Amino acid sequence: MSNKGIHVVLVKLVVALSCLVSMTQSAVAQSQQITSPDKFFGFQMGADRKLARWDKLVEYYKLLERESSRIKVVDMGPTTMGNPFLVLFISSPANLARLEQIREMNAKLSDSRGISEAEINRLIAEGKAVLVQSMGLHSSEVASSQMAAELMYELVRRTDDEAARIMENVISIMIPCFNPDGEILITDWYNKYVGTEYEGVNLPVLYHKYIGHDTNRDAFQTNMAESQYAAKLMFRDWIPQAYIDHHQMGAYGPRIYVPPYAEPIRPQGDPLVWREMSWYGAHIAYKEEEAGLSGVVNAAIYSGWGHFGFHWITPFHNIAGMLTESASARLATPLFLHPDQLQGETRALPEYKAQTTFPNPWPGGWWRVRDIVERQKVAAWATLDLAARNRETVLRNAFLKAKRQTERGAAGKPAAFVIPQSQHDPLTAELLVNKLLVQGVDVHQARAAFTHEGKVYGANSFVVSMAQPKMGVIRYLLGRTLYPDNSYTRDNQGNPIPPYDMATDTMAEFMGVRVDPVNTAVQTNLIKLTASIPRTGKVEKGRAGYLLDGRLNECFRTLNLLLDKGIQVRRMKQAMETGIRSGDFVVTGGAEAVIQEIAKQTGVAFHPLAVDVTSASFEVKRLRVGMYQRYFGGNMDEGWTRWLLEQSGFPYKSLLDAEIKAGNLGASYDVIILPADRVEAMTGERRATAGGGRAGLPATDYPPEYRSGFGTEGVAALRAFVEKGGTLVTFAEAGNFPIEKFELPIRNVVANIPRKEFWSPGSTLRVNFDNTNPLAYGMPSEGLAVFLTNNQAYEVLPTPRNERIQRIVTFADRDILQSGWLLGEAALAGKAALVSVQFGQGKVVLIGFRAQHRAQTHGTFKLVFNTLVSGPEGQGTSSKEGR
Numbered sequence: 031m032s033n034k035g036i037h038v039v040l041v042k043l044v045v046a047l048s049c050l051v052s053m054t055q056s057a058v059a060q061s062q063q064i065t066s067p068d069k070f071f072g073f074q075m076g077a078d079r080k081l082a083r084w085d086k087l088v089e090y091y092k093l094l095e096r097e098s099s100r101i102k103v104v105d106m107g108p109t110t111m112g113n114p115f116l117v118l119f120i121s122s123p124a125n126l127a128r129l130e131q132i133r134e135m136n137a138k139l140s141d142s143r144g145i146s147e148a149e150i151n152r153l154i155a156e157g158k159a160v161l162v163q164s165m166g167l168h169s170s171e172v173a174s175s176q177m178a179a180e181l182m183y184e185l186v187r188r189t190d191d192e193a194a195r196i197m198e199n200v201i202s203i204m205i206p207c208f209n210p211d212g213e214i215l216i217t218d219w220y221n222k223y224v225g226t227e228y229e230g231v232n233l234p235v236l237y238h239k240y241i242g243h244d245t246n247r248d249a250f251q252t253n254m255a256e257s258q259y260a261a262k263l264m265f266r267d268w269i270p271q272a273y274i275d276h277h278q279m280g281a282y283g284p285r286i287y288v289p290p291y292a293e294p295i296r297p298q299g300d301p302l303v304w305r306e307m308s309w310y311g312a313h314i315a316y317k318e319e320e321a322g323l324s325g326v327v328n329a330a331i332y333s334g335w336g337h338f339g340f341h342w343i344t345p346f347h348n349i350a351g352m353l354t355e356s357a358s359a360r361l362a363t364p365l366f367l368h369p370d371q372l373q374g375e376t377r378a379l380p381e382y383k384a385q386t387t388f389p390n391p392w393p394g395g396w397w398r399v400r401d402i403v404e405r406q407k408v409a410a411w412a413t414l415d416l417a418a419r420n421r422e423t424v425l426r427n428a429f430l431k432a433k434r435q436t437e438r439g440a441a442g443k444p445a446a447f448v449i450p451q452s453q454h455d456p457l458t459a460e461l462l463v464n465k466l467l468v469q470g471v472d473v474h475q476a477r478a479a480f481t482h483e484g485k486v487y488g489a490n491s492f493v494v495s496m497a498q499p500k501m502g503v504i505r506y507l508l509g510r511t512l513y514p515d516n517s518y519t520r521d522n523q524g525n526p527i528p529p530y531d532m533a534t535d536t537m538a539e540f541m542g543v544r545v546d547p548v549n550t551a552v553q554t555n556l557i558k559l560t561a562s563i564p565r566t567g568k569v570e571k572g573r574a575g576y577l578l579d580g581r582l583n584e585c586f587r588t589l590n591l592l593l594d595k596g597i598q599v600r601r602m603k604q605a606m607e608t609g610i611r612s613g614d615f616v617v618t619g620g621a622e623a624v625i626q627e628i629a630k631q632t633g634v635a636f637h638p639l640a641v642d643v644t645s646a647s648f649e650v651k652r653l654r655v656g657m658y659q660r661y662f663g664g665n666m667d668e669g670w671t672r673w674l675l676e677q678s679g680f681p682y683k684s685l686l687d688a689e690i691k692a693g694n695l696g697a698s699y700d701v702i703i704l705p706a707d708r709v710e711a712m713t714g715e716r717r718a719t720a721g722g723g724r725a726g727l728p729a730t731d732y733p734p735e736y737r738s739g740f741g742t743e744g745v746a747a748l749r750a751f752v753e754k755g756g757t758l759v760t761f762a763e764a765g766n767f768p769i770e771k772f773e774l775p776i777r778n779v780v781a782n783i784p785r786k787e788f789w790s791p792g793s794t795l796r797v798n799f800d801n802t803n804p805l806a807y808g809m810p811s812e813g814l815a816v817f818l819t820n821n822q823a824y825e826v827l828p829t830p831r832n833e834r835i836q837r838i839v840t841f842a843d844r845d846i847l848q849s850g851w852l853l854g855e856a857a858l859a860g861k862a863a864l865v866s867v868q869f870g871q872g873k874v875v876l877i878g879f880r881a882q883h884r885a886q887t888h889g890t891f892k893l894v895f896n897t898l899v900s901g902p903e904g905q906g907t908s909s910k911e912g913r
Contacts, residue, residue, distance in 0.1 A: 169212025285325025542889020572638030590679030613807025714739015753870030793850025
C-alpha cells in the first residue's frame, strides 16, 4: 500500500475513533443526566402497594424526551374521558431524525405491489425493524403500565452492546398505557383503600367509561377512541413486523405465559407469521430462564384462534401478534400462594408439573407486582433483542408475508367479495366499508353497473379483492367462518372446549350487510377508495312533507335530532302501494335549514312525500328510559348499551339499586332495560363474582356503599312497574329474571343442556323477523343474530291466554348456523329468539341474544331502538288487546 493509501486509512481510523469517543462520551453524559423512575416517583416500579398515576407517568415520559435524544413522545389525542393517549418512539437519534423516511420504507415492504426486486433489496438493507408493544390495555392488570416507565428509562439510558444494537436496528414503538382512563380509576381506587380492610379489592365499576375488559375486543370495529388510535398506528401508518401486548391472568397458575399460542390456530395467515411467534416466544422464554425467573410457560393456555382483538387480528395483518400474560397479585398488594394452590388444568397444561413448555415451575410463596414487572421487562427486551439481531431477516419476512398472501389471495377462492349497492340498510353497508378502510384494506368502487358470475350489481357497488396483503383480514371479516370441531377443541370426554371469547367475528354478518363471495376477479371499471365515504343525505321536500327509510339504523339518530329540535315525527303503521313500508318515518314540518343540517350529520335522505299519510301513521314519542347499573366490577353489556344509546341520541338514566328499591318507578320511566347479566348479580341474593376481578372476592369484601343487589324489594318494585304499564326489556341471560321472578309462561329451551348436546359460543345464526310487528319495524324478513354462550331461546308454555305472548324473532327451521360453531340445532329450530309478554298493563320484552352486542351487531340494533319509542298504541309497542 502506498504512503498516500496508508495516510487515508489512518485518517479514517482517527475519524472513526473520534466518533466512537464522542458517542461514548455523549452516552455517558446522557446516562448521567437521565432521571430514573425511582427518583421521579419516589419508589421502584412494582413496589408493594405503590402505583404511579397516569398523569405523573405522562409527565415522566415528557421529562425523558427532554433529557434524551432517543425518545419521541407523540400525543395521539384525547381518550374517551379526555386524558392524553401517548405513543413513544424509541431509537437512535439518527433514526428518529428520519422517522418519516423509515416509515415510508416500511410501508413499501408491507405492500410491495409494483416495487422492483432491486428496490426491495435496498429497502431491506437500509430499513429498520419496527416493533410495537402495548401495556395497560386491561387496567386492573396494573403491572405493565408501571413496567413501561422502567423499560423506557433503560432503553434511553443503557449503553451496552444489546441496547446499542436495538437503538441502531429497531424502531421501538410503545403504547405505555392503552387505557389511561382506567389506569387513573384503578390507581385512585387502590390508593383510597390501601392500608384498610378493603385493600386490593377490585374496582366496583368498569375500568373504562363504557367497555371495561372489552377494550381488547374492539380491534376490528374500532368504536372507541383508544382503538382508533391503535388501529391507525398499526394497521395503516406503521404496520410493524411484530406486536406484543403485555397482560395479566389469574393468580393460581404459571407465573407468565409467553408465545406461541396453543392449538387450534386460525388458518389462512401466512405460515411465517406463526413461525415468527414461536421464534420470538422461544427467545423470550430463553431470556426469562437465563435471568433466573421461574414459572414460564409457552404454547399453552391461550389458543391461536381467539377473538379479533389486537393481538389476535394482527397475524392477519402479517404482523407477529403476541401477548404475555403474567400471574396477578391483588392489584398492587402481594399475594401468598401455597404450593398445592398452584394449578394447571388448562389448554396444553393438564397439571402443574414440569413439561417441555414449562420446565421450571414456580414453587409458591409471596407474589408481588415487582415479580410481574421483572418478567414483563425481560419479555419486552427479548422481543427487541431478537429483532435487532435479525433485522434483515425480519424485514425480508415482512416482504415475503405480504407478497405470498397477495399471491394466495389471487390464486384462491373466493377471489373477491362484492358488497352490492342494493342493501337493506345502505348506510350501514357504507359504514362497513369505512371500517375496512380503518384496517388498511383496499376497497374499490364501481362507478357503473356491472354483471359478474350471473349477478347484476348496481353502480357504486364495492369490490374487495383478495389479491392484497391483508387477504386474511378480509377473509374473516367478510367471509363465512366455521370454527374447528376436532381433538383440539374437545376434551377427552368429548365436551367442547370454549373458544377464547367468540367462535366468529364476521363483521359483515354482525352488521347485517350483504356480501357476495365471487370466485373470479371482477373485471370492470373500478376506482380505489382513498378516504372514508362521507355522509351525504339528500333533502327533497314533497307536497306532504318528507319520508325517511325506516330500514336505516341512522333513522333513529335522525329521529332523536328532530325531536331535540321540537320537530314532530310520525311513523307508518302499515305499508302502502306507493312503496312506503310500515316503520318508515314521516316529517311534515321543520325549517329546511335544520332538516339539511340533520341530513348532513346522519347521511339519511329526506325523500319527498306526495300524499297525506296521517291516517296510516302515528306520532312517535321517545319513551323515558332507565337502565340498570350495578357494582361487582360493573357490567360490560350495560356499558356498551350506554355507549350505543348515546351515539344514537337516546336519552336515558342509569338506575342504581336504591332507586329501584324505592319503588314507584312508573313515575319516572316508561322502559327499564336489564342488560345481559346473571340474576344473582342483579338481586344480590347469592354471592356474585367480582366482574373482571382476578381474586374472586365475595361481595361483602367491597366497602358497604359498593355492595350491589336490589333484593326482594327491587324484585317487587320491578314487578309493580310492569303490572302498572311499564315495559321491561332484557338481553340474553337477564331474561331469567322476569321468567323466574314474574313466573312468566316462558321456558328457555337451551337452559342446562350439556355442552355436548347444545353449544353456540359466539356464532351467527339464521333467524326470521316478523317485521309487521312494531318491535321489528325496519327489519328484513330474514337475517342473522349473534348468539353467545348463556343466550336464550324461548318456548311458550300453554296457558288460557296464549295470545298475550308475541313471537317476534324466531330461529330458522334448519341449517341455522351461518358462522361460528353450533351443536344441537334441533334445540333451536323454530323456537323464539325474541318474545313480548303482556304482564298486567305492561309487558316484558325478552331478547334472548345480545342484539346490541359490543355495539358491533348493527344488523339487530333496530330491535333495541324500537323498544325505546312509542308504537301505534301510544306508550309501548304491542297491542293492549286481551289485558
